Amino acid sequence: MNFFKLKEKQTSIKQEMIAGATSFFALSYIIVVNPLILADAGIPAELSVFSTIIISAIGSIMMGLWGKAPIVLVPGMGINAFFTYTIVDSLGLSWQQALAVIFVSGVIFTGIAYTSISKLLADAIPESLKHGITAGIGLFLVVIGLENGGILVDGGDSSFIALGDLSQPLVLLAVIGILLSGVLYLRNVPGSFFIGIVVITIISLITRVHEVSASSFSLSNLSEFPALIGDFDFSTLFSVPFLLAVFSLTMILIFEAIGLFEGMLEDKTRFKSAFKVSGIMTMVSALFGTSPTVAAAESASGIKAGGKTGLTAVTAGVLFLLSLLFTPLLSYIPNAALAPVIVITGAIMMENLKHIPFDDFSEWFPAFLILVMIPLTSSIVDGLAFGFVAYPIFKLAKGEFFKVKKAMHVVSFLFLLTMIAITII
Incomplete structure (x- = not known):
């Protein structure tokens, strides 16, 4: 395993595999959820599950092999909703034309990834915003985990969010899971998150509080899957809806990737290669008939479980x-077993707040906007947009406008255009 330089990274095969398993289980829901969302766009769920x-x-x-980073790529939540409910439903494109949008966006993304533009964009982001991105993604994960565990629920007419019913067995198991995983992590127990998943799953099965539903998944549909591959439609290539979709999607993919990589990669030297892989996989996603893959925020659970390399x-x-x-x-693994991993991972990511200079309002307030708007809008890109647009404005108010890098001004302007474009859509 010299390829992954395990000794240099002070890790082991066992530690990396446990971390990989932790990331996988934290993301396993995507196998079911993504096809259901894409089905609303017209893509057969029984085929898109293979995609x-x-x-x-x-x-x-x-x-892992090329980017050599402990980051898992999956069809992104939010991106799949943008594909279905914006590109297809709002703009009126067919799902085949929407796949063509993804492919063109992937070409642009990859082109930027293979030039110095990607590094220029990453370097232009102020450190305070980078830390705000990490903390914002962390808080987003905390909310997702608490909702998945039933600890937080829709507040209905009284509030947008409320405390769940703690008397429910699975909700109580989620709370116990948070405590168990937290204690194991605190005690530096190897594979603490994975152990937490296994223990809570076993308890839920023994007590029969988790009902295992029959799976509709069947390998017999695999023979029909090739019909989905390469099913593009470029007939609307130069239409306004197509071009508007390409611009918006490209901006979302590029800056979500930058935000996620900056927030999760401990080894920043892997940014360039990881960014290239992400761009290429956008094109491959379109080829295989699914919404674009992104660096999953839940990858942080594997990283916090000890993952340091591409293994x-x-x-x-x-x-x-x-x-x-x-x-x-x-289906045997309840959300109560997965939610604690996501919650604790998000909480750990919020440690980056200590690096934000809270004695400078022009630095910490834009970072604060990112921190709160990512979870409140359930969109990493929307959260970034608020912080990035605000940053040069507050620097102007402080008389430090020209201290902001030119590339940052360009990024802020592009985010402003993206917000306008999405509003028009």
Whole structure:
């Protein structure tokens, strides 16, 4: 395993594989959820489930072998909704034309990834905003985890969010899981998150509080999957809806990737290669008939479980491939077992707040906007937009406008255009 430089990174095969398994289980929901969202766009769910699994496997393995980063690539939540409910429903494109939009966006993304523009964009982002991005993604994960565990629920007419019913067995198990995983992590127990998943799953099965639903997934549909590959439609290539969709999607993909990589990569030297992989996989996603893959925020759970090299991503990718055979077994794992991992991972990411200079309002307030708007809008890109647009404005108010890098001004302007474009859509 010299390829992954495990000794240099002070890790081991066992540690990397546990981290990869932790990331996989934290993301296993995508196998079911992504096809259901894409089905609203017209893509057959019984076929897109194969796209989801295969593209997640390919993307993660490529990220591990080429990008050499412990980041898992899967069809992004939010991006799949943008594909279905904006590009298809709002702009009126067919799902085949929407796949063409993804492919063109992937070409642009990859072109930027292979030039100095990607590094220029990453270097232009102020450190305070980078830390705000990490903390914002962390808070977003905390909210997702608490909702998945039933600890937080829709507040209805009284409030947008409320405390769940703690008397419910699965909700109580989620709370116990948070405490258990937190204690194991605090005690530096190897594989603490993975152990937490296994223990809570076993308890839920023994007590029979988790009902295992029958899976509708069948390998018999695999023979029909090739019909989905390369099913593009470029007939609307130069139409206004197509071009508007390409611009918006490209901006979302590029800056979400920058935000996620900056927020999760401990080894920043892997940024360039990871960014290239992400761009290429956008094109491959379109080829396989699914919404674009992105660096999953839940990858942070594997990183916090000890993942330091590409072997973590490769392990997750292999598990995605194996899930073709064992997907029905995933139904045995309740959300109560997965939610604690996501919550604690997000909480740990918020440690980056200590690096933000709170004695300078022009630095910490834009970072604060990112921190709160990512979870409140349930969109990483929307959260980034608020902070990035605000940053030069507050620097202007402080008389430090020209201290902001020119590339940052360009990025802020592009984010402003993206917000306008999405509003028009």
